């Protein structure tokens with residue numbers, strides 16, 4: 001590996017700016033770090049360069065640990081957005097600067113400079129001063145200068161930032177050519193998705209300090225694992241749907257039953273479906289659609305952009321039943337974006353206010369187990385109040401999903417209730433309560449997969465503790481933890497807990513299970529977490545950990561309801577500050593669970 005990052009963490013004034021990032025960049029690879037402003041890209045790049053130290057983790061270049069080496073000792077070439085040339089020096093002197101410092105002989109220096117100027121297409125510009133060059137040319141000089149001392153890796157931070165569109169494209173092409181010719185391992189930072197697509201062998205998407213997903217541009221676009229990547233890489237409509245053995249349901253009718261059979265885990269559950277605007281078809285009526293019908297709609301806006309026609313279409317709920325909902329929190333606004341080619345536009349011209357039938361060519365189901373939230377309470381007022389809990393509201397907004405309210409009088413006395421619940425969607429949220437454990441158990445028993453217990457004062461956590469009661473809950477717990485942690489800046493810690501009196505021969509197994517947990521989190525969910533091994537009674541140990549600090553949250557995985565009650569009941573009775581999420585998949589459902597993690601591979605193609 002050319003660049004290896006292992007759980008790199010950087011904090012500024014207590015806030016985690018780069019959060020447990022692990023990454024391997026291969027020899028000669030062009031890797032693009034993509035993310036919105038403030039997501040930690042530059043900080044991570046500076047850490048690789050050695051311009052800033054890290055608080056945790058290791059950095060290796062070509063298998064040599066450089067974590068504690070200075071920038072100069074690391075042998076990297078750097079290019080920044082602001083040209084950073086020496087303004088009083090000629091192009092030649094700028095490029096040769098690093099070579100003089102390294103005492104290279106004059107003839108060799110000149111030969112190297114000529115070669116570099118050829119590479120960046122600036123031959124003959126040797127004697128110019130930076131002020132006599134355009135912005136694009138200055139950046140070419142900066143690239144040549146960064147390459148002069150034959151660095152092992154080239155690092156570029158928004159190098160096209162200040163240039164206009166046409167120059168950007170030319171410079172982009174040059175950089176790509178230079179990179180191919182020299183086969184130099186390159187990491188480029190940008191917030192521009194188009195730029196990332198144009199340059200990258202592989203893209204890593206960052207948000208809130210976390211590296212969310214990495215992959216080839218086409219793979220990430222077609223099969224994102226997270227809402228953030230789905231919506232950051234181009235426009236995407238996120239719709240809540242229900243997956244059953246018959247298919248993906250947006251309303252009463254399943255779409256593409258053939259595919260869903262392959263996906264089937266038996267369990268009917270709510271999912272988040274990604275519909276790209278260009279995969280949507282409009283037709284005058286349902287019968288004239290060539291693709292899978294999903295709903296009726298009304299055209300609300302059309303924008304002509306030259307090659308494409310962009311539209312916003314309001315979904316008609318009546319046509320599909322209550323299921324259909326755009327996931328963007330704002331329940332009333334089920335609007336989807338559609339783009340059409342000139343050809344499609346000519347075939348079926350539409351005008352504002354026109355009713356249309358909506359079909360879809362291709363659906364991708366996100367592997368996230370957290371689709372939406374439902375605030376459960378004994379009465380409507382309490383449910384509405386819970387739905388406004390600041391942490392819940394923030395979480396739902398970040399996940400671009402909705403919070404539904406579900407008043408259920410039986411919650412007051414669940415033990416004696418014979419009410420059967422159906423259609424439980426997403427995470428069930430309840431308020432903290434001395435008898436919370438009974439409510440949790442009742443909801444899980446009735447089909448909820450996750451229950452979150454929310455004390456009034458619980459805020460966004462700085463640390464999320466992850467624990468599972470037994471190994472069959474591992475996979476689903478990790479999936480939920482990974483999904484949640486993408487939307488908060490907290491650090492993730494897995495706590496393995498062994499009995500106090502465990503024998504010496506069993507201890508290594510405990511350590512082993514920590515390593516397994518960590519590598520599965522990383523490999524299957526892209527989640528980097530710390531691991532800690534404790535000894536004692538699990539519930540007491542967890543409580544002790546939680547009492548350490550207020551800003552923590554617990555994610556607890558179980559596969560057996562009796563074990564929940566007996567082993568962890570007291571933990572929930574005293575919950576006054578910490579949010580706690582219980583993840584439950586009966587052990588028998590293990591096969592179905594597996595599919596949840598692998599849905600990122602399976603997708604609808606009609």
Ligand code: ADP
Nearest residue numbers: 012013017035036037038039040041042043044
């Ligand atoms: P990006 O390059 O993705 O825009 P940065 O890595 O520059 O993001 O910054 C990430 C976060 O870290 C920002 O919130 C920024 O304010 C903060 N930050 C960066 N450098 C420093 C610093 N030297 N001191 C304090 N905060 C910093």
Ligand code: MG
Nearest residue numbers: 038041042043
């Ligand atoms: Mg930056």
